Amino acid sequence: xxxxxxxxxxxxxxxxxxxxxxxxxxxxxxxxxxxxxxxxxxxxxxxxxxxxxxxxxxxxxxxxxxxxxxxxxxxxxxxxxxxxxxxxxxxxxxxxxxxxxxxxxxxxxxxxxxxxxxxxxxxxxxxxxxxxxxxxxxxxxxxxxxxxxxxxxxxxxxxxxxxxxxxxxxxxxxxxxxxxxxxxxxxxxxxxxxxxxxxxxxxxxxxxxxxxxxxxxxxxxxxxxxxxxxxxxxxxxxxxxxxxxxxxxxxxxxxxxxxxxxxxxxxxxxxxxxxxxxxxxxxxxxxxxxxxxxxxxxxxxxxxxxxxxxxxxxxxxxxxxxxxxxxxxxxxxxxxxxxxxxxxxxxxxxxxxxxxxxxxxxxxxxxxxxxxxxxxxxxxxxxxxxxxxxxxxxxxxxxxxxxxxxxxxxxxxxxxxxxxxxxxxxxxxxxxxxxxxxxxxxxxxxxxxxxxxxxxxxxxxxxxxxxxxxxxxxxxxxxxxxxxxxxxxxxxxxxxxxxxxxxxxxxxxxxxxxxxxxxxxxxxxxxxxxxxxxxxxxxxxxxxxxxxxxxxxxxxxxxxxxxxxxxxxxxxxxxxxxxxxxxxxxxxxxxxxxxxxxxxxxxxxxxxxxxxxxxxxxxxxxxxxxxxxxxxxxxxxxxxxxxxxxxxxxxxxxxxxxxxxxx
Amino acid sequence: xxxxxxxxxxxxxxxxxxxxxxxxxxxxxxxxxxxxxxxxxxxxxxxxxxxxxxxxxxxxxxxxxxxxxxxxxxxxxxxxxxxxxxxxxxxxxxxxxxxxxxxxxxxxxxxxxxxxxxxxxxxxxxxxxxxxxxxxxxxxxxxxxxx
Numbered sequence: 001x002x003x004x005x006x007x008x009x010x011x012x013x014x015x016x017x018x019x020x021x022x023x024x025x026x027x028x029x030x031x032x033x034x035x036x037x038x039x040x041x042x043x044x045x046x047x048x049x050x051x052x053x054x055x056x057x058x059x060x061x062x063x064x065x066x067x068x069x070x071x072x073x074x075x076x077x078x079x080x081x082x083x084x085x086x087x088x089x090x091x092x093x094x095x096x097x098x099x100x101x102x103x104x105x106x107x108x109x110x111x112x113x114x115x116x117x118x119x120x121x122x123x124x125x126x127x128x129x130x131x132x133x134x135x136x137x138x139x140x141x142x143x144x145x146x147x148x149x150x151x152x153x154x155x156x157x158x159x160x161x162x163x164x165x166x167x168x169x170x171x172x173x174x175x176x177x178x179x180x181x182x183x184x185x186x187x188x189x190x191x192x193x194x195x196x197x198x199x200x201x202x203x204x205x206x207x208x209x210x211x212x213x214x215x216x217x218x219x220x221x222x223x224x225x226x227x228x229x230x231x232x233x234x235x236x237x238x239x240x241x242x243x244x245x246x247x248x249x250x251x252x253x254x255x256x257x258x259x260x261x262x263x264x265x266x267x268x269x270x271x272x273x274x275x276x277x278x279x280x281x282x283x284x285x286x287x288x289x290x291x292x293x294x295x296x297x298x299x300x301x302x303x304x305x306x307x308x309x310x311x312x313x314x315x316x317x318x319x320x321x322x323x324x325x326x327x328x329x330x331x332x333x334x335x336x337x338x339x340x341x342x343x344x345x346x347x348x349x350x351x352x353x354x355x356x357x358x359x360x361x362x363x364x365x366x367x368x369x370x371x372x373x374x375x376x377x378x379x380x381x382x383x384x385x386x387x388x389x390x391x392x393x394x395x396x397x398x399x400x401x402x403x404x405x406x407x408x409x410x411x412x413x414x415x416x417x418x419x420x421x422x423x424x425x426x427x428x429x430x431x432x433x434x435x436x437x438x439x440x441x442x443x444x445x446x447x448x449x450x451x452x453x454x455x456x457x458x459x460x461x462x463x464x465x466x467x468x469x470x471x472x473x474x475x476x477x478x479x480x481x482x483x484x485x486x487x488x489x490x491x492x493x494x495x496x497x498x499x500x501x502x503x504x505x506x507x508x509x510x511x512x513x514x515x516x517x518x519x520x521x522x523x524x525x526x527x528x529x530x531x532x533x534x535x536x537x538x539x540x541x542x543x544x545x546x547x548x549x550x551x552x553x554x555x556x557x558x559x560x561x562x563x564x565x566x567x568x569x570x571x572x573x574x575x576x577x578x579x580x581x582x583x584x585x586x587x588x589x590x591x592x593x594x595x596x597x598x599x600x601x602x603x604x605x606x607x608x609x610x611x612x613x614x615x616x617x618x619x620x621x622x623x624x625x626x627x628x629x630x631x632x633x634x635x636x637x638x639x640x641x642x643x644x645x646x647x648x649x650x651x652x653x654x655x656x657x658x659x660x661x662x663x
Numbered sequence: 664x665x666x667x668x669x670x671x672x673x674x675x676x677x678x679x680x681x682x683x684x685x686x687x688x689x690x691x692x693x694x695x696x697x698x699x700x701x702x703x704x705x706x707x708x709x710x711x712x713x714x715x716x717x718x719x720x721x722x723x724x725x726x727x728x729x730x731x732x733x734x735x736x737x738x739x740x741x742x743x744x745x746x747x748x749x750x751x752x753x754x755x756x757x758x759x760x761x762x763x764x765x766x767x768x769x770x771x772x773x774x775x776x777x778x779x780x781x782x783x784x785x786x787x788x789x790x791x792x793x794x795x796x797x798x799x800x801x802x803x804x805x806x807x808x809x810x
Contacts, residue, residue, distance in 0.1 A: 040786055198670070261793075269736075274688035276750050279703040283749065297678055305670035312677060326752050328786075328794045427786060587727075 005103045005161055012102045015116060020095030023127040026388065027087035027136045032397040034079040034404045034657060035430055037502045039140045040329070043403075043429035046079040046139035050437050054230035056239055056426050057257035061226035062148070062180025063141050077658055078437045082139040090136030090143030091127075096150025097339065098123040101346045103157055106303040110354035117377030118353060121384035122346035128387040129284040129338060131331045133395040141181050142335050148178035149185065149336055156192065156310075160199055168203075169212035176220015183254060184333070187321055191313025198306045227253060235449060236425040264326035273323040280331050284338050285345065293341050296348030303347070315340040353380060399621045401557075401653060403430050406499030406512040408660040409559045409617050410467070411441045413497055413514065419459050421466035421486065421517075424448040431467065438661035447486070456486060464517035466493065487517050494522045494594065497559060497615045498586040512617075524591070524598050525608045529565040537640045539633060541569035542590065544640065545609065549629060553646040557620030557656050560645075564612040564631070566590065568605050577634040578616055580645065581627040585616050587634055618645075620653035705732040705745050705779075728781035729794070731802075737771050742799070744780060753782050753796045761799045769801060779804065 008016070035043050041056060048055045049067025070085040071078050101119035109115070126132060135142040155171035175192065178185045196203065203209040227244035234240050242252035265273055282290055301308045315337055322333045353376050360372035407430060414420060422431040428448045434440035435449065445462060447454035470487055499512025531546025538544075548563040562578070574590040591598070591605075592612055599605045626646050632639030651659070696702035730751055732744030741754040761769040774780070783798040 271688035271691040272735075274684060275692040276703065278685060278689070279700070280749060294682070297681075301671060301674040301678060305667055305674055308674050309670070312674070312681075316677075316681070326793075328751060328753075330752075331749060 005157055006107070007158075007161060008099050008102050012099060012116070015102075015120065016095035016098045019098050019120065019123050019127070020091040022124075023094040023136075024087055024091035026128070027090055027133070028084075030133070030392070030396040030398055031080075031087055031137045032083050032139075032400050033654065034077050034083070034401070035407075035433060036138055036397060036400045036403060037430075038134065038138050038397065038400070039332075041426035041429075042139045043079070043433055044426040045141065046082045047429050047433045047436055049082055050078045051233075052230075053233050054227065054239075054244075056236065057242070058183045058254040059224065059227045059230075059244065060141055060180055060182075061223040062177050063144055064226070065180075065223075066144060067139075076654055077661070077663075079139060079433065080654070083137065086136050086138060086140060086143040089147040090132070093143065093146035093150045093339070094123050094127040096147065096154055097126060097342060100150065100153055100157065101343060104300075104304060104307055104343065105346060105350050109299070109303060109350050110357070111373055113373055113377050114353045114357065115350060117380045118346045118350035121349055121380040122342045124381065124384040125285065125289060125345060125387065126339060126342035128385075128391055128395075130387075130391045130394060131280075131284060132335055132338065133391060135332060135335065137395065137397045140332075142332055145178065145181035145185070146335060146339055148174065148181045149188075149339060152178050152185075152188075156195070163200055163203070165206075165208050165212040168209060169216040172213045172216025173220045174216075176217040177223065179221060180223045182336075184318065184321065184336070186255075187317040188314045190317060191310050194313055195306060195310035198309060224250065224254065238425055261326045262321075263324045265324050270323070276330075277319060277323045277334065280334055281338070281341065283331075285341065289341075289345050292348035292352065293344040294348065295351055296344035296346065299347040299351045300344060311340055311343055349380060353377070401620050402500045402502040402512060402617075404653070404657050405557050405617050405620050406497070406514075407431060407434060408557065408657050409497055409499075409615065410465075410514050411444075411660050413559070413615065414441060414444050414465060415463050417443050417445075418463040418465055419445040419447060421464065421468065421470065422446055422448050423468045434661055438658075438663055440661045454483070454486060459486070464491075465496075466515050466517055467513065469493065469515075470517070488519065491517050491519055492521050492594070492597075493517055495588070495592045495614055497617070498588060499617045500585060500619050501587070521598060521602045522594070522613075524594065524610055524612075525603055525605060526565075526611055527609070529609045529611070531563070531565050533642055535640055535642070537632070537638070539574060539638070540572065542572050542574050543567045543569075544631070547631070547642050549643045549645075552643055553648060554618050555651065555656075556618055556622045556624070556647050556649045557651075557653050559615040559617050560585075560629075561615050562612070566610045566612070568608065568610055570606060571595065571599055575634050576631060577636075577639070579628075579630045579639065580618065580622060580647075583619065583622065584634075585618065588614075618647065620649075620656065622647050624649040701733065701745065702735065703745050704749055705747050707731075707747070728800070729784050730780075730782040732780060732782075734774055734776050734778045734780055736776060737774050739771060742771075742774070742780070742782075742796070744782070751794070753784060753799075754793050755796055755799075759796045759799065761801075763801050764803055769799075774801065 032038065035046065039045070045055060045060070045063070045067070049064045050071045052064065052068055055064060066089070067082050067085055070081045073081045073084065076084070098119050101122060102115060105115040105118060107115070132143070132146070152171065152174040155167065155174050159167040159171050175185070175188075227250055231243045231245040231249070234243055239253070242249055242257070244250040244253035285293065297312065300311065318337045319334070322330070322337070325333055327333060356376055357369060357373050361369040364372070410420070411434065420431060422428045428446075431446055432449050435442065435446060445458070447458055464487060470484075470493060493515040495513050496516050497514035502512055529545055532548045534546045535544050536546075543566065545565040545567055547565065550561050554560055572590065575587060576590055577587045578585040590612070591610060592614065595605060595610070624647055626644050629642045629645050630639040631642055692702060700706070730744060730746055730753065732746035732751065735743040735745050735750060739755070741752055743750055743752045755771070761771065761774070763769055779802040781800045781802055782796050784794045784796040786794055
């Protein structure tokens with residue numbers, strides 16, 4: 001067995017660059033244009049780097065600084081640039097994985113062409129797994145963290161080859177730095193220590209080696225001094241409760257954060273948690289990938305025993321910790337384990353390719369060995385590209401404009417000196433982003449932003465609006481939610497602007513609605529209706545008499561003013577869907593959720609003409625042209641056409657968002 | 664080489680342990696759910712469509728539940744569902760309303776593994792990645808002709 005690895009050749013660096021480029025081009029094509037709800041805290045992670053603030057626990061200093069560099073790019077808005085960081089660093093991790101693999105795959109296992117093919121196929125397969133791809137197109141920590149893990153491992157292999165203290169320093173520095181993209185990387189420490197012990201036990205006797213390691217790691221981990229430095233900038237009430245301004249605070253903000261998620265399942269649930277993980281693995285790599293990985297584990301053990309301990313050690317600690325973790329979106333936490341599984345897949349694939357090559361030579365003669373080798377290499381690479389078309393539609397976020405389109409119209413609609421109540425903490429950054437980054441509508445008060453615990457006195461004499469339900473079952477909850485007494489309990493929360501459905505949002509986050517908060521009820525019933533568009537469509541006891549729609553020529557990304565006139569024979573809970581062409585603009589309940597209360601407290605609505613008056617966002621992704629504006633129950637064939645709208649696109653979406661932001 | 668042999672032997676034991684743990688866990692799962700992924704991922708079937716749940720939360724726009732899935736396990740802290748996206752944990756608190764399709768109130772004890780549930784909820788502000796259920800509706804079983 002070779003004890004030392006060979007460094008990657010120039011061709012390997014070229015191939016790694018090519019793989020990174022392919023991954024980057026795919027991530028770039030499917031990149032989220034700006035803000036999104038795909039990740040619960042993605043909008044915070046798009047904002048904090050720009051203001052060089054402090055992100056939620058455990059703070060992510062390195063992510064923040066790297067993100068700051070990307071915010072200096074001269075195109076797109078700030079969120080777009082931070083999204084781009086995920087694409088760039090995610091692609092870098094793919095190239096890094098290839099470089100790791102070409103060093104680790106044993107020369108005796110197969111010819112260089114097959115080794116490169118196995119490394120290429122595994123790197124591509126990992127690049128286009130659904131979860132990794134999803135994280136490489138939004139502002140999140142996971143793709144940058146993969147790049148840091150790849151760089152750390154590459155540095156460790158370099159030290160293994162050279163045994164120079166300065167290379168060990170570099171490894172230790174990168175390891176320390178990687179904690180700033182995800183603190184769970186600390187769990188790799190035992191596997192690193194075991195690998196060092198197996199590789200160069202004598203190094204432990206050298207003070208300079210210790211000095212290099214401790215200095216490197218210490219320097220990397222020193223980034224967490226950012227936490228006490230920036231603790232004073234926190235506005236999130238929950239984060240303030242464990243502000244990292246003392247040693248105890250730093251512990252609570254980092255290693256001690258989110259205790260309710262850790263080891264949250266009893267030991268008896270372990271078999272089930274293992275199956276949950278296996279299901280996620282199957283989802284990412286398919287049955288073939290899982291089987292190749294199992295074969296690869298055996299091959300890795302036989303061909304590279306020390307690296308087996310390194311990689312399997314890292315893998316087991318990570319999987320052990322996260323199978324007992326209780327986060328809602330568990331799959332993203334396993335990405336480092338999937339990265340390591342891709343290494344196992346490469347080893348398994350190489351054994352399979354070598355076996356098939358030998359079989360071809362046996363069946364077709366020695367002359368067939370070479371053509372068979374290249375055919376197999378090509379087939380492996382093509383097979384690894386299969387997830388690309390299969391996962392494209394799910395991973396493509398390039399049309400995810402709902403959040404920006406909605407807020408661009410919110411800022412345009414809000415009256416001067418108003419107050420906009422939003423969710424607090426990381427969930428408020430869909431609105432905070434605009435003011436923190438661009439100073440948008442600085443006359444509008446966002447109480448959850450500058451005041452960690454706003455009171456009614458802060459809102460006096462301001463017209464009140466909200467993007468989050470303040471009362472009832474739909475209101476935001478949790479220890480960081482807005483105080484319930486912020487507005488009077490009997491206030492009317494009247495929808496004025498309806499955004500497009502945010503595909504990935506949960507709860508309030510899939511209903512982008514701007515509400516006006518008012519003490520008096522809206523005028524919902526009129527004696528006579530003279531709509532511009534006469535309809536007379538009956539939906540059981542409800543008749544849509546007509547509508548006013550303006551303007552009939554609309555810029556994509558702007559809003560349409562709708563006034564619908566209904567006659568109600570009874571108090572029906574009818575769902576109404578507005579569509580433009582085949583695209584759903586919004587779905588709401590007849591009466592905008594106010595009908596029952598209006599009927600009970602203001603005047604009866606049975607037999608009356610009920611008016612709904614609101615604005616609805618026309619997505620900036622609608623192509624210019626003439627489109628039918630239709631309305632009716634969701635998924636119903638009995639929708640009626642209200643008008644034929646001319647959609648124009650005179651201003652690109654990003655330019656529009658930036659103009660409204662005030663840039 | 665002798666050193667390698669020891670490393671390989673111990674490594675093989677680790678690998679064997681991993682395979683045994685995986686096999687045992689899969690065995691427990693198959694014992695409970697049979698050879699089906701239904702215990703992990705809810706498969707609505709091509710004809711089933713989105714189950715309709717009466718009345719969205721607060722009457723606000725959007726009748727769509729935030730999650731639909733089969734109950735994997737329940738505790739006072741929350742429910743774990745097998746959804747189309749995989750297992751999802753949903754936290755419960757004293758304000759969470761559990762009800763049947765007809766609106767009858769339910770308790771956590773009334774729910775049993777395999778029940779089809781629709782969840783309306785919000786991410787708990789300040790607690791990171793935890794979906795707090797505001798309303799959980801137990802849906803009727805799918806008819807046999809709509810698997």
